[in-house]
Amino acid sequence: MSAKTREARADVEAATVEVHGVHKWYGTHRVLDGIDLTVRPGEVTVVLGPSGSGKSTLLRIINHLEKPEIGYVSVNGELIGVKRQGERLKELSERAILVQRGRIGFVFQNFNLFPHLTVLDNVAAAPIATGRLGRSEAQELARELLGRVGLADKTGAYPRQLSGGQQQRVAIARAIALRPGVILFDEPTSALDPELVGEVLAVIKDLATSGTTLVIVTHEIGFAREVADRVVFIDGGRIVEQGPPAEVLGTPRHERTRDFLSKVL
Amino acid sequence: MSEPPGVTVTFAEAPKTDDPPQPLAAQRVLPLRRPGRWIVTAVVLIVVAQFVHGLVTNPFYQWDRWSYWFLRPTILDGLLITLQVTVYSAVLGLAGGVVLALARLSKSPVLRAVSWTYVWVLRSIPLIVVLIFLYNFSALYQTLSVGIPFGPAFFSFDESRLATDMVVAVVGLSLNEAAYAAEVVRGGILSVDQGQHEAAAALGLPKGYQFRRIVFPQALRSIVPNYVNQLIGLIKGTSLVFYVSLLDLFGSAQTMGSTYPGDIVPLLLVVTVWYLILTSVVSVIQFYVERHYARGATRGLPPTPLQKLRTRLTDLGARVRREAAV
Amino acid sequence: MSTHFTRRSLIRGITAASAVASLVTGLGACGGNSDAATSTDTDKAGEVVVGRVSNGAANQTTIKVSEVEAISAELPAAVKKSGKLEIGIGALPAGFPPLAYVGDDQKTLTGSEPDLGRLVAAVFGLKAEVRNSTWENLFVGIDSGKVDVAFSNVTDTEERKKKYEFASYRQDNLAFIVPRKSTWNFDGDYENLAGKTVAVASGTNQEKILLEWKDKLAEKGKKLTVKYFQDSTSTYLALNSGKVDASFGPNPGFAYHNRQVSHTPNATRTAGTYSGAGGSLQGLIAATAKKDSGLAKPLADAINYLIKNGQYAEWLKAYNLSNEAVAKSEVNPPGLPLDNS
Numbered sequence: 001m002s003a004k005t006r007e008a009r010a011d012v013e014a015a016t017v018e019v020h021g022v023h024k025w026y027g028t029h030r031v032l033d034g035i036d037l038t039v040r041p042g043e044v045t046v047v048l049g050p051s052g053s054g055k056s057t058l059l060r061i062i063n064h065l066e067k068p069e070i071g072y073v074s075v076n077g078e079l080i081g082v083k084r085q086g087e088r089l090k091e092l093s094e095r096a097i098l099v100q101r102g103r104i105g106f107v108f109q110n111f112n113l114f115p116h117l118t119v120l121d122n123v124a125a126a127p128i129a130t131g132r133l134g135r136s137e138a139q140e141l142a143r144e145l146l147g148r149v150g151l152a153d154k155t156g157a158y159p160r161q162l163s164g165g166q167q168q169r170v171a172i173a174r175a176i177a178l179r180p181g182v183i184l185f186d187e188p189t190s191a192l193d194p195e196l197v198g199e200v201l202a203v204i205k206d207l208a209t210s211g212t213t214l215v216i217v218t219h220e221i222g223f224a225r226e227v228a229d230r231v232v233f234i235d236g237g238r239i240v241e242q243g244p245p246a247e248v249l250g251t252p253r254h255e256r257t258r259d260f261l262s263k264v265l
Numbered sequence: 266m267s268e269p270p271g272v273t274v275t276f277a278e279a280p281k282t283d284d285p286p287q288p289l290a291a292q293r294v295l296p297l298r299r300p301g302r303w304i305v306t307a308v309v310l311i312v313v314a315q316f317v318h319g320l321v322t323n324p325f326y327q328w329d330r331w332s333y334w335f336l337r338p339t340i341l342d343g344l345l346i347t348l349q350v351t352v353y354s355a356v357l358g359l360a361g362g363v364v365l366a367l368a369r370l371s372k373s374p375v376l377r378a379v380s381w382t383y384v385w386v387l388r389s390i391p392l393i394v395v396l397i398f399l400y401n402f403s404a405l406y407q408t409l410s411v412g413i414p415f416g417p418a419f420f421s422f423d424e425s426r427l428a429t430d431m432v433v434a435v436v437g438l439s440l441n442e443a444a445y446a447a448e449v450v451r452g453g454i455l456s457v458d459q460g461q462h463e464a465a466a467a468l469g470l471p472k473g474y475q476f477r478r479i480v481f482p483q484a485l486r487s488i489v490p491n492y493v494n495q496l497i498g499l500i501k502g503t504s505l506v507f508y509v510s511l512l513d514l515f516g517s518a519q520t521m522g523s524t525y526p527g528d529i530v531p532l533l534l535v536v537t538v539w540y541l542i543l544t545s546v547v548s549v550i551q552f553y554v555e556r557h558y559a560r561g562a563t564r565g566l567p568p569t570p571l572q573k574l575r576t577r578l579t580d581l582g583a584r585v586r587r588e589a590a591v
Numbered sequence: 592m593s594t595h596f597t598r599r600s601l602i603r604g605i606t607a608a609s610a611v612a613s614l615v616t617g618l619g620a621c622g623g624n625s626d627a628a629t630s631t632d633t634d635k636a637g638e639v640v641v642g643r644v645s646n647g648a649a650n651q652t653t654i655k656v657s658e659v660e661a662i663s664a665e666l667p668a669a670v671k672k673s674g675k676l677e678i679g680i681g682a683l684p685a686g687f688p689p690l691a692y693v694g695d696d697q698k699t700l701t702g703s704e705p706d707l708g709r710l711v712a713a714v715f716g717l718k719a720e721v722r723n724s725t726w727e728n729l730f731v732g733i734d735s736g737k738v739d740v741a742f743s744n745v746t747d748t749e750e751r752k753k754k755y756e757f758a759s760y761r762q763d764n765l766a767f768i769v770p771r772k773s774t775w776n777f778d779g780d781y782e783n784l785a786g787k788t789v790a791v792a793s794g795t796n797q798e799k800i801l802l803e804w805k806d807k808l809a810e811k812g813k814k815l816t817v818k819y820f821q822d823s824t825s826t827y828l829a830l831n832s833g834k835v836d837a838s839f840g841p842n843p844g845f846a847y848h849n850r851q852v853s854h855t856p857n858a859t860r861t862a863g864t865y866s867g868a869g870g871s872l873q874g875l876i877a878a879t880a881k882k883d884s885g886l887a888k889p890l891a892d893a894i895n896y897l898i899k900n901g902q903y904a905e906w907l908k909a910y911n912l913s914n915e916a917v918a919k920s921e922v923n924p925p926g927l928p929l930d931n932s
Contacts, residue, residue: 063467094472101469112464115561116482125478126468158561178469324856325831339697400728401735507684510724519684520693522824524646527852529824530831 014041014213015076015103015181017062022071024057024237031057032068033237039182039230044214046224046245049234050260055217058234059184062215063104064097075104075182102130105175105183109190111167113159113174119146120155123174132178145173149203165196169203182213189220221264225249233257330531334521335538343517344539349431350503350513354438355496361439362446369451380447387444396437396508400430434506442499449491453484485558493551500543514539639713641706642909644694648847649703652909654902658716662896665889666715670739675718678708679738681729681745685822688847689910690744691723703843703910707760707894708742710902711878714893730755733881740880740890744841746796747877747926757877758890759921761907764914765797766842767862768849770830775837777863785813790826790838793819796874797839800865831857843912875917875924887922894920 017039024032031054039045047055060066062073064081072089073080081097082089092100113122123142127133133141146152149169159167168188175183185204189197201223208214208227218224224231224245231248233240235256241248252258320326334340368380387395457480465475504515512520518532525532556567568576634640637657642649663671670676680700686692691702705721712719722738732738733755747757767777767789777783781804791798798817805815818835820826827848829835838845845861852858878894880886897903898919907913 065463065467098466098469098471101467106467108460108464108467110460112458112460114461114464114479114483116558117561126470129468129470129474129478160561174468327855337697339693397727397731400724401731401737508725508728510683510722510728512684516684519822519824520682520686521697523682523685524688524692524695524697525851526823526827526848527855527857529827530857 013181014211016041017182017213017215018074019058019062020071020073022058022061022068022073024054024061024066024068030237032061035071035234035237035239037232037239037242039213039215041181041213042211043229044208044227045216045230045232046228047215047217047232047234048219048221048224048248048260053234054237055234056186059106059186059215059217062182062184063101063106065106067091075100080104099130102126102132102178103180103182105178105180107168107171107175107183107185107188109187111159111164111171111191113167113171115159117158118155119151119157119159119162119170122159122170123177126174126178130178138177141177142173145177146170148206149173150199163196164192165199168192168200172200172203172207176207176212180212182215183207185214185216185218187217187219189218219264221249221261233260235260325530326534327528327531330528331534334518334528334532334535337521339517339521340514340535340539343512343514346431346506346511347500347503347513347515347543350434350438350506350511351496351500353435354442354503355499357435357439358442358446358495358499359450359492361443362448362450365443365447366450366454369447370454384444384447387441392437392441392502392505393508395441396434396505399433399437400509402433430506430509430511433509434503434511437509438499438502438506441502442495445495446492449488449495450484452491453486453488454480456487457483482558486555489551489555489558493547493554497544497547500547501540634709634713639706639709641703641710641906642701644696644699644701645689645910646695647850648689649910650908652905654710654905656710656713656897656900656902659714659893659896660716662889662892663715663717665885665892666717667885670717670886671715673717675720676708676712676715676740677738678705678712678719678721679729679732679741679743680705680721680723681726681741681743683723683725683728685824687744687823687844689843689912690841691742703906703912704742704744706910707906708740708878710897710906711742711890711893714896715889733879736881739884740878740886742878744876745879747875747924749926749928751879752882752923752926754882755879756882756884756887757875757879757923757926758887758894759875759877759917759924760894761876761912761915762917763796763874763876764842764864764866765800765839766845766864767837767839768830768845768859769837769862770833771858771860773836773860773862775862777837777865779863779865781807782813784808784815786815787836788816788818788834790818790820790829790835792826792840795840797841801839827857827859830859837862843910843915846911875921875926877924891920891922 017037019035019037022032022035023030035054035058037045037058047058049055057066061068062075062080064073067081072082078100079089080100081092083092084090113119114125117125120139120142123145124135124138127138127141128135132138143152143155146155149172151166151169151173154162154166154170159170162170168191172183172188188204189200192200197220201220204214204216204223205227216224216228228245230242231245232242233248233252233254233256240254240256241252248257249261252261321328365380365383368376369384371377461479461483462475465479470479503513506513507516507519515536518536522529522532552570556569559567638653638655640651640653642651645651680691680702682691682693682700682702686702689702691700691704693699694701700721700723705719708721709719722732724732729738729741729743733741745751745757747759751757769775775783775787784804785808789801791801801815801817805817808815818829820829823844826835826838830838842861842864845859849859849861878887878890880890894903897906898917904913904916907916
């Protein structure tokens, strides 16, 4: 299935994500060292790399949970977390950043569901709190989304009454409730027991076919090969190589990529 | 002492003794008999009975005078003062504590320092000193005014008219309570997982909503038990308000004890029973509030005492039937 | 928290703080009538009723007294202008009957001390306003001007003269109180205190006397143990439980106590009296005002007026305290010396 046919099925407008010259360091430790990346609308990008390579930091910079020291990110041409003032970039107000985040979904490794709210309220919270939908409309949407991730019967449960796989599916439903143009996945299956990985990947695969732009940090090479339009390999805070999965995973050009793949596979 | 001694494993049916011995693998293990536990239980029961008997029959306690004083208007007036001062101070103290805790957790070094200093000072000063200072505050500063700091005042008011004894007591206790509540609230907020803050931020939830609906309700799980502890201390702490010439429950009893020196002991017992009642009421409320905020924290809610009692009675019934069958 | 504390949240904090402030203001309105510790005079003009609701400590007596302009003219202008005399009593939380305590209606502050204050106020032509507080706040109250004068069984001492001025009005007789079943009696000779444990209030004239005896007994190789308690309630509890053999204090309070507990399991009796003038010094009870307030002289004049015209005797008689009368009120008489306080 090509990116074009996916776009036809999209129920939201898929977004373009551009990362421009992003550097990030903590003290003297360089985490990202000049990242440039463009993700086209509806494209599924899988980011691979050894642990500590900066993949998660890159994701967190895209939705401005972390600030880049140098460089900037734009989604559909709109700068994230900053605005242009003449020739300088100026920090945006907290409120404006929160509004921008509504257009970027984020799925955490540890789910981070709100444990004191029911599954339904977890999904309905953001549309209500941001004033996009009324309470009953938001709950209706939440029910529909929970149905889509196969949890229609769990609406009244609390997160800790669910398995890890079920929790992550709720988290995905929560992330798409705001109908974001792009969804970022930060190692969505790493905290799961092996037998629960499949159900979560199935939901992500379904999202991929719906035409939303996805950026996925994962160690599931098989999944990357099957779903990704593009694979990006990061090491030492730089993009080592990128391209179609068959190319990067099948015939890697770089020593470091080969090295990494031999350890993972 | 709610657990009956012995073993409380419940069997669906009693084993029959006249059956021929079954192979070992098919047998139930015979529960261990614990005669020591029975002896200790008996001794404890005898001591308790003796204590209760003494409490009832010893003329030292003068229970007839106790019943005279228990519902006297002067005692009930004192009780009302205790309740009023406690409720106002608990609410204001918690509100102040939330503000102080947020200031302490803010990124502004000035706010952090001010909050830290406040907590440090107020926790160091004895409550009695705070009360005595406040009580005489109106004499030291005759008027309070609202206006530009160090500049002209827009309007001012006579403080002695504003500061009744009740206000002085509530302000004094609240100032003190806020310092302790600040630490309780701060601890509660810090106990909320960092991931919760991140998830709320990543969803773009407005800042106020994040605090009110996501962070604070989870913080309450650790705030409630600690703050109730504070509250019980506060109920008894109100017995210091005689320092601002306000007679609470304990103060009323002490005053009456000097006028009626023959009734000192029954008066102290009246106060004790009232404090027992107040503390019990607070504990019951605590149980249900905690249960409310435990939603989602555990897989199932803890049973209410009534539910527990019912289960226990059912268990006991099964056990009696089983023992009878043996 | 991962994000900055912005100006908006600061403003929100300030709003919350001012909400707290306005709540406090709201409390002021509803807390107004809980101020039970202050009572205003309700007597008719020209007379003062003493010994009301005294729970058997006094005979209620109506005493005729009216303003003496020659004396009220001596008052400081501010007090005269206010139209009332703020009288301080330090009887919280426990009162000390029959001197100052809550009466048997279980709400009115009564006793010989506030009653004399009201008589004096009548001589001044002022309305008497009696404020009850703790002992500490009584003195802080005088310092801060919250009360004009204390009538509260305050002993005149040289130490206190550094900050206060006095007009004396009564002497005190001391006594030993013991449980009724005790066989011990005090015959006036300190030697029969040997081996005993006695409670006394610290900082008082009676403490000074008791400690003198303790030293004398020690010289002879005998032992007297002195114990201190926070208030009368704890003292009597210690007496009942046998922690102390006797308590040494002002006679009127003990007389009241004996009468009150005579039908209870904790009945007590007086085991002997001793003059407060015993030893080397006469302790005096005095009306106490802030130093240089200009109140001591009019206070002494008013008390002397009451002595001369018989109201003073009537007042003492109402409280069965006639044996504690003084011949005249003095301004700043010699008190307990500095090295004893």
